[in-house]
Amino acid sequence: MSGVRDTLQRFRARLGTGPGGFLVWWGQALATWLPARWRVLLGLTGDRLLFQRHEDEVAMAWQQAAHRHALARLPATVTPGELRALLGTRLAELPRWWLMPADKVLRRRLLLPSAAADRLRDVVRFEIDRQTPFAAHEACFDARVLGVREDGQLDVELVAVPKAIFAAGLSGLGALGGGLAGADVEDADGLPLGVNLLPEEARVTRQAPQRRLHLVFATVAVCAMVFAAWRVLDNRQAGAEAFAAQVEANADAARRVAAQRQQLVDLVAGTTTLNQTSARRPTALEVMDEITRRLPDTTYLEKLAIEGDRLTLIGFSPEASGLVARLQGSPLWRNPALSGALQPDPRTRMDRFTLTAELLGKQDPSAATSAGGADAAGHH
Structure with a gap:
């Protein structure tokens, strides 16, 4: 029953994208009835060329369905014309993708309602500020659906990378970076995740082989x-x-x-x-900036976690007992307190501490100033 339910949900999601999405889904379903050799001949396997920068060379591979075949290592100075002369007629027509290393991107798991499937990128755009340390306009991002839960919610993975890091990595491909159809991320098995981080205005669409x-x-x-x-x-x-x-x-x-x-x-x-x-909620950058200004220079953090409205700090400090007083009076949180006993660390000669606080909503600047003055007067 779960398999039938998932199929129906995928079918409804395709209908929600309009006639074009339905025709694509219908064509893919019909293609599965063809023999494997026919699908390769007709270009229905989603083949593409993958490029990765390795030191002073560019590694080129051919992705054929769920398999990846290494083709050659090219100098970073190779031009598109030289690449076309090197490849055969069929491979030259395949779309070209940049395969980014996994350690360059940030991945987050999200739970979204089923209605978000039709506008997945627009929905996750509002989650970037909460799930990553940078804003949506500062990142190249995409999302993919990992599965559909029994309650209808979508299990989604957000993949994002700062634009500066993205541009620096793309420049490593040299002249080949200008004719790409997309930018995917390498998974643990060496295959693409199935996302496209390349901005839409920079993508190059190629005519399908065997047209x-x-x-x-x-x-x-x-x-x-x-x-x-x-x-x-x-x-x-x-x-x-x-x-x-x-x-x-x-x-x-x-x-x-x-x-x-x-x-x-x-x-x-x-x-x-x-x-x-x-x-209403302060961003992660605001919280980190406030913590940096309030903690002494002799204190360093091992972990900073924001889970809902709860802020948790774990670290080492020679004056751990006085950190609660330093965190008092912030407009971004309240009720800072030590969680558990201080643990002396013989290696660093510091105390290991765990601090918790309850995050507040953003306040008007005048209200925050008056609240901070009243708190300071109360402590005085």
Whole structure:
């Protein structure tokens, strides 16, 4: 039952993306019935060329379905014209992708409602400030759906990298960096994750290989459909039944449109809630800046964690007992306290501490100033 449910959910998600998404899904489903050699011949396996920078060379590989074949190591000064002369006709037409190393990107797991599937990038854009130490306009990012839970929620992975790091790595490909269709990330098995971090305006779309053969098959398919339609129209009874089925299908489509409209309303409401929540809570950068200004230079942190409204600090300090007083009066949190006893560290000759605090919402600057003055007067 779970397999059928997942299939239906993927089908509804494809319908939600419009006629183009449905046709892509339908074509991929039909392609799975073809033999493997036919799918390779027709260019339906998603083949692409992968490029990685290794020291002074660029490693080139061919991804064929779920397999990766190493082709050659090229000098970093190679040009697209030289690459085309090196490759055969079929490989030269494949889309070219930059495969980024995994240690250059930041990955976060998210749980999102099923309605977010239609606008996944727009939804995760609002999560970047909370899940990463940089803003959305400062990063190249993408997201992929890892699975669908039984309650309908999407298990999503956010993949992001600062634009400065992205640009520096892309420049390492030399002239090959200008003709890319995308930028993916290498997983633990050496295969791409299935994301595209390259900005849309920089992507180069290539004509699919074996295009003429595709057109021939499409023409044959159209002729077969016309012949089938003529045979159906030759029988009045079959035509009447087909008309009744079409009316019922239109009714189902109308019901689906109504359901999708409600999903869109829910998505807008959820996006508004995310915006309001993000605006009320201090960002990770604000919290780290406030901590840096309040902690003495002799103190260093081993861990800083923000889980919901709870702030946790773990580190070492020669004056750990006085850190609570230093953290008092901040407009970003309240009730700072030591969690557990101080633990002397003979190696550093410092005390290991664990501090917790409750994060507050953002305040008006005048209110924050008055609150800080009142707190200071109370301590005085």
